[in-house]
């Protein structure tokens with residue numbers, strides 16, 4: 001028997017410690033959360049992605065009375081970015097959520113389905129995505145989806 005140990009590095013920042021570029025991205029995510037459509041969960045998520053060119057694209061969650069037809073903020077932003085700018089890789093992504101008019105106590109982390117989408121995008125664009133996951137008090141910075149989706153399924157598993 002052999003053991004494999006998986007490790008994860010997460011940097012924890014205070015808002016004041018962020019670079020101007022990251023503050024701007026986080027502000028864009030916060031602004032996007034304001035126009036989320038979340039009448040069922042009342043959990044308004046905002047996501048902003050920064051492309052290599054510097055362009056910032058935002059998204060927010062769009063819920064539906066048929067619950068499973070709803071979509072997360074991350075996939076709205078990421079799919080918009082890659083659909084319109086397929087040759088401009090996503091370099092960083094900021095994620096934040098508010099409920100009842102307050103930023104969440106815990107950092108907002110992407111759901112499993114969004115992690116899978118991020119993995120596909122990283123492989124497709126050959127570019128790791130730096131993620132800023134924010135709460136009311138601190139920001140986790142994580143470099144690359146591998147940390148959030150270790151042993152993730154990908155196209156290489158489809159062949160022998």
Ligand code: THU
Nearest residue numbers: 041043045061072073109110111
């Ligand atoms: N949601 C997101 O948009 N992103 C996340 O990372 C977590 C969850 C949305 C889905 C749903 O509209 C609401 O938040 C509650 O789960």
